[in-house]
Amino acid sequence: MMTSAAFPAEPPPLRLGAGSAIYVGSSRVLLDAVIEAYLHGESAEQIAEDFPSISLADVHGVLSYFLNHRTEIEHYLQLRTAEAHLVERDALQQNSDGATFRQRLQSRWAARSEG
Secondary structure, eight states, X not given: OOOOOOOOOOOOSXXXXXXXXXXXXXXXXXXXXXXXXHHTTOOHHHHHHHOTTSOHXXXXXXXXXXXXXXHHHHHHHHHHHHHHHHHHHHHHHHOTTHHHHHHHHHHHHHHHHHO
């Protein structure tokens, strides 16, 4: 006969860093990177392999939190993208060689989008 046991709820392995950045566990891996990898079809095991500083359990915790709070996390990701565009715009305005700098940033964004 099974006895009932209380299972304590585990908080998601997330922590707020400087600014609006959210990191996974005690690592420097951004929540953004884990969710982006997941949305590009990577499994939890692949993500843990890609980011050896986070455990498979933490990846599963993050993905579980994402799936249960998808709207909030998508909003967070949209805000982070908007912040990145503001930083890019400000850097372009301050850079005397803006065309070259813009090309480098656009190449990085394109590479990031392609996965």
